[in-house]
Amino acid sequence: MNTKVPEGVITIPAIAEDGTLYPVEKLKAHVDALFHLAVSVFVFDGDHLLIQQRAADKYHCGGQWANTCCTHPHWGENLQDCAERRLQEELGFSLPLTEMRVEEYFAAVDGGLHEHERVTLYRGQADKAFLKVRPNQAEVSQTRWITAEELKREMAHSPEAFTPWFHIYLDRFPTLVL
Incomplete structure (x- = not known):
């Protein structure tokens, strides 16, 4: 399999049926629902999780709330x-x-795109009184701290306000203990 990446093209690791990795353009991975690698970060202060509202003009799930941050490795x-x-x-x-831990999931996201991921979950501890959160406005419109119970109530009341993968994480880890 050719693993040379064309210059100037942003690629992420996709996972072949035999488990080997190969480079694929990020949007193609989402259009074609290709199985690929991802990371998700959860930053806590005690029982409070830092969540973010994705910027409104993100290519999918704009304006929805998600865990602290997530992305695909280059x-x-x-x-x-x-x-x-x-x-x-x-x-x-x-x-x-x-x-x-490592989790796998498949989720339809808006615009006919899909997340089909093997995601590695990371946890960080912070003191919100001293943490200086400076959101990149191209990526994040706002942030806030929330407990698992508050999050469950909000997701039940307004499920559309949260990303599909955040629903999956809360279903699998209802107390947010990863």
């Missing part, structure tokens, strides 16, 4: 480095992250 990028990079890019801060 082709050849280490997953831990990816999670740390994206936390800084989206929210403007860094902190130590611990890998918690």
Whole structure:
């Protein structure tokens, strides 16, 4: 399989049937529902989770609430480095992250796109009194802290306000203990 990436094309690791990785353009992965790698970060202060509302003009799920941050590694990028990079890019801060588990899921998202992911979940601890969150407005419209119980109530009342993958995470981890 050809793993050379054309210059200037943003690619992510897709997963072949035999488990090997190959580069694919990010949007193609979502259009064709290709199985691919991803990371999701959950930053806590005690029992409060930092969540973000995705910027309204994101290519899918704009304006919906999601976990602290998530993304796809670039082709050849280490997953831990990816999670740390994206936390800084989206929210403007860094902190130590611990890998918690790997999950797989499939979800239809808006615009006829799909997420078919093997996602590595990372957890970070922060003190919200001292954490300086500086959202990148191209990625994140706002952030807030929420408990698992508050999140369950809000998702039940306004399910459309939350991303499909955030629903999946809360279904699998109702207390947000990853």
